[in-house]
Amino acid sequence: MxxxxxxxxxxxxxxxxxxxxxxxxxxxxxxxxxxxxxxxxxxxxxxxxxxxxxxxxxxxxxxxxxxxxxxxxxxxxxxxxxxxxxxxxxxxxxxxxxxxxxxxxxxxxxxxxxxxxxxxxxxxxxxxxxxxxxxxxxxxxxxxxxxxxxxxxxxxxxxxxxxxxxxxxxxPVRDEVLALREAPFPEFGEDSLLRILVTGGSQGARVLSEVVPDGLAMLPPALRSRLQVIQQCRPEDIEAVRARYAGHGIPAELATYFEDMAERLAGAHLFIGRSGASTIAELTAVGRPAILIPLPIATDDHQAANTREIVAAGGARAIRQESFTATTLAKQIQAMAQHPETLANAAHASWNCGxxxxxxxxxxxxxxxxxxxxxxxxxxxxxxxxxxxxxxxxxxxxxxxxx
The missing domain is CATH 3.40.50.2000 (Glycogen Phosphorylase B;)
Incomplete structure (x- = not known):
């Protein structure tokens, strides 16, 4: 009222x-x-x-x-x-x-x-x-x-x-997301878990379900053994994705929708997903590094344009969908997460764009x-x-x- x-x-x-x-x-x-x-x-x-x-x-x-x-x-x-x-x-x-x-x-x-x-x-x-x-x-x-x-x-x-x-x-972003802005970036050291949040927008994205599990499996063993994945999937894809992660021995929590997305974002060290306007706003409000895959059929290619500021600042990497392969993804994750200070610096750069x-x-x-x-x-x-x-x-x- x-x-x-x-x-x-x-x-x-x-x-x-x-x-x-x-x-x-x-x-x-x-x-x-x-x-x-x-x-x-x-x-x-x-x-x-x-x-x-x-x-x-x-x-x-x-x-x-x-x-x-x-x-x-x-x-x-x-x-x-x-x-x-x-x-x-x-x-x-x-x-x-x-x-x-x-x-x-x-x-x-x-x-x-x-x-x-x-x-x-x-x-x-x-x-x-x-x-x-x-x-x-x-x-x-x-x-x-x-x-x-x-x-x-x-x-x-x-x-x-x-x-x-x-x-x-x-x-403008949701109050529960904005409330996280002054919270510190989750602790991340040489032996820490690497928590990765993967979403494809309100309807999920099949390309993420197909590429991300295999890309994570290609990481060096020392990094792969520290992974903890949370991924949103389409209902028709979720069991296949679950089987892929199980086959790679990577722990992953999968769902078609997360009610507590703000809480999931709060605990994440790295985001992988689309670059819709609300996604960019929430990432920069909280200060989270990202690997962004713009939706190729977005009107006027606006999702690619949305990545310009955060990428230029050093808070994210952008990969066109036609170049988004397991190998490319693994290389980008390794470049961002191999050293704790690299990921922390990217988080700060993202935060500055908010x-x-x-x-x-x-x-x-x-x-x-x-x-x-x-x-x-x-x-x-x-x-x-x-x-x-x-x-x-x-x-x-x-x-x-x-x-």
Whole structure:
């Protein structure tokens, strides 16, 4: 339950995000920060997004129909356009009852009709771009919004003419991950266990299941005997991966999903996995060295772009998937972990790339747009029911909401 900060003006904000963890994790982090400041937040997403774990209970989620225009089939265009127009109308109805001070778009197709509705209603808008390449929806709205928040200093496809709108804030991460930032890097010496965390994003990655066990088996015996592996796998791959590790005599804990991922990251000496925006943000928030394998089919190759800063700083190694073999992986692990100081230095370099104040800085930016405080009070009073001062007016989208 949200509780307003004493002496502050309580405002309403709408966050619009696509249905992936990459879009939603920073949205959830911003929602939590705005709630701490006494504001009320509503989320607009799609069916996938409504089911992703981590959404704060006090944030209602409104599901919009898919509105993606893709492919060459005109019928798909018509269906996509119909979805966009329907979503825009639904968002406008929510705005009528919720009276948002500003709307924040995190990219993804559900953000498209929401941002269109916000422009039509003349509500201030802010974009947050999680990746090192401006996404398609954010690219479309870059010239129409009041501000653009970025997670990286260099963002491709972001026109220089929008420089006066851009604020570098970083990528907000979950509170439980940020809480690990001041904890020391796990002790690692000549005889210590080498704890390796392997994940491929929310759906796992088959290439990691195929390459990592064999790559670890190729390490020198003195290093291989100290391995302790935690790996996320696809359900259809997990038994084959288990058999590979058993055949190599390497202890490994495998699962299709880890509820306590922050705790696993806290104990890891080395991360191996994809380079999605949230992954990079969490690695740099905590300060963990990494071997990153960008998803080759990522739109505009943005996962490769996401590795630039951390690799340049010395906090990670990046391997293109076409070059990701057991031999290559073994060489990279050996180069990073053969000497304790090498791994510790990489951890520090990763830590230096982090943006621990991302959620707070983004919230500051969001709060800087909107009506004068007295107008916020007036609009809020209009949105409140006559009875029950802390209850929000019932949304006309109630039938489309997922609580």
């Amino acid at each position: 949200s509780s307003a900060v004493k002496g502050s003006v309580s405002r309403h904000y709408v966050l619009a995000a696509g249905g992936t963890g990459g879009h939603l994790i920073p949205a959830f982090a911003l929602a939590a920060e705005l709630d701490r400041r006494g504001h009320h937040v509503a989320l607009i997403t799609d069916e996938r997004g409504a089911g992703i774990p981590g959404k704060p209970d006090y944030v209602p989620a409104h599901v919009l129909p898919p509105g993606r225009i893709a492919g060459k089939n005109p019928l798909n265009w018509l269906r996509g356009l119909k979805g966009i127009l329907s979503g825009r109308s639904m968002a406008l109805r929510l705005f009528e009852s919720f009276q948002p001070t500003a709307v924040v778009g995190f990219g993804g197709y559900p953000a498209l009709p929401t941002m269109l509705a916000a422009n039509a209603a003349k509500i201030p808008t802010i974009l947050h771009e999680q990746n090192s390449v401006l996404g398609r929806v954010n690219r479309y709205f870059a010239g129409k919004v009041n501000a653009i928040a970025t997670a990286f200093a260099q963002v491709d496809r972001l026109d220089a003419k929008y420089a006066d709108k851009i604020t570098l804030v970083g990528n 943006y621990p104040n991302a959620a707070s800085d983004l919230a500051d930016l969001v709060e800087s747009f909107g009506a004068a405080p007295i107008m916020d009070v007036i609009r809020m009073e209009k949105a409140m029911p006559a009875k029950g001062g802390e209850a929000l007016a019932k949304s006309k989208l109630a039938k489309d909401s997922v609580q």
